[in-house]
Amino acid sequence: MIQVSRWSLFYAIILGSVLLLLFHFGICNRKKTIKDAITPYITLLLLIFIRVIFPVDSDAFYVIRSTKLLNAVHDLLMITLLYDLSIEKVLVLTWIIGAIVSLFIWNCSIKKDVQKTKIIKECASSLPEKQLSIATKAGLNANCVFVTDKIDEVVTVGIREYMILLPQTDYSDIDLYNIFVHEAAHIKHRDIRNRVLLHAFCCIFWWNPIFRLFEKDYSILMEYRCDENAVQFYTLSEKIAYVETMKKMTVVKLDYCYRYMEAGFAIASRKSMLISRADRVFINEKKNIKRIAVAIALEICLFFLSYAVIFQPYYEPEIEGEVAVDETNAYLIKEDDEYRIIIDDEDWGIVPKDDLKTRPYCRLEIRE
Structure with missing residues (x-):
């Protein structure tokens, strides 16, 4: 199933930023060979634009599992701040508000x-x-x-x-x-x-x-x-x-x-x-059509490769007793100031507040 993915978006932004930075250094060089590069550069910008606007992944894609870096990023984003807002939600809200303000000022x-x-x-x-x-x-x-x-x-x-x-x-x-x-x-x-x-x-x-x-x-x-x-x-x-x-x-x-x-x-x-x-x-040099065609072909291949291969965090299922606990079979329910953990549709009791920021609880969905 194809779906929008935060990790696909992160990957697109990071990859696009790196390529644009390299592109910027190439522009600053102002070498004569850039004459053949205008069309490939514009193509690259268009592909980056599309990739960032459509950050999707699918079960059919090849997943590279990260057990350290992306796990640390995921755990950081899931940390709960004030009013039960996680860092991820705060960042998303800040992003949306900033975009609205920026577009509003520009429109004025x-x-x-x-x-x-x-x-x-x-x-x-x-x-x-x-x-x-x-x-x-x-x-x-x-x-x-x-x-x-x-x-x-x-x-x-x-x-x-x-x-x-x-x-x-x-x-x-x-x-x-x-x-x-x-x-x-x-x-x-x-x-x-x-x-x-x-x-x-x-x-x-x-x-x-x-x-x-x-x-x-x-x-x-x-x-x-x-x-x-x-x-x-x-x-x-x-x-x-x-x-x-x-x-x-x-x-x-x-x-x-x-x-x-x-x-x-x-x-x-x-x-x-x-x-x-x-x-x-x-x-006075003419454009090298073959060089331009090869460059554009490589860019298109890189574009599809960025969709075919995706990076995601991966956790080994943790065992509580003899029950595996992860986001696929467990979630938290908020009741007043307490949180109850549901595993495989069974109530396993209240989770101490001090444990909510630790694994596996910090990765679980919180439902009202």
Whole structure:
């Protein structure tokens, strides 16, 4: 029978965190070989997301039994605190409350900035005719591009219907085309929607700092991919102009969704980010399709292996007299301030309070 398992969730979070940390170090290296790694990295992020969202196990899976580490963790989680709440229940409640608060604060920020966007759009003007043709040539709907004095850098807004806002700056035709091509790549890949979903995921797992790194790394990869799509047919002189356009923008472009999300989405080192993007623009090597296919295949195998092999605590059945006592055949019933133990549907009497925190009693279910 397939069921949600706390141990499957722990396993998914730990495994995902380790892989994301390795992924982060790879991004920080900024080696040229990362050009072949963008697709496998994005695939890895998607698989980790699915694995954490669906933490299930089954009797058909291969179980690796832990008699020490996971037992100690299980015993710790089962320790009863105030008001008959175990440590596990307290942690779960804290997790749920924190996720609700995080999502609520983020939702309030979204509403506030959506209102700001409406005000900016009302004050914005359409592109001049010459610039409209440049936007159309770059693959954009020219009617969705506006100029405003309310912002100081190019931003893209909208999940279902997009809108690009340009500051009132004197851009050359080449700069405008480079900007529009880059923004068109963001829109084509629905990056704002993906980042919104990613941030919602990170709000739920608010207590894991590695998932916050996940947001930053995903943002970097999206910028790499958009640059790659923009310059794939450029000549060397056009690539130089593209890099010059990035320099003129003075700050690394951030999609508008980051303005109303929580802190942590902005790229930490903007200078190093610009250098890395510029270096990648001039890489002329073609992607190694075989290497990418092998990497993705290994990731998928690891994904299914994480379900097929699971780790669980294991206790040798303890004997009380000649009766084995474990969570499969025994439980506790709370009566006022006392606890009675039921073994194989038979009442075996009251358990002393001092023994409730010891094995096997600490592992048993408590019923009212």
